[in-house]
Amino acid sequence: MEKSLDELLKENFQMKDASAKSYSPLVLAYIGDGIYDLVIRTVVVNRGNTQANRLHKKTSSLVKAAAQSAMVDGLLEIFTEEEMAVYKRGRNAKSATMAKNATMKDYRKATGFEALMGYLYLDNQWERMVYLMKEGLQRAKLHL
8 A cells, every 4th residue: 555645754754743733823834835835736737738837827826815815715614613723823923924916914814724724734634624725716716
């Protein structure tokens, strides 16, 4: 049986087990931004072999703060208590930077979303993570 990505990373990079709860909200957002971007890129590439510039434009439209903020608006009602707490910690974290072309409100909501994605990823709750991504895109009427 093939090993999971988590198992391969731990084995090959001597990574230690760490609880997702032990990370700061901005660290969770950092990894969550990366995993969300990777999932969106993977889906966009799977939709058709086309020019890299077109792939980039499509991906960028779905990973920008305004899109993530719209996703959050549709997801808040289905977050568990734990997910809501992680989201709020990320949303309320004081970041030294702000995204280009984003309002502060959208940027904070997107940071909360990314923190939640990072938390679910690090906690090996991949099915829930992917479900929330898909559901968020659908509820925000964002098309892949």
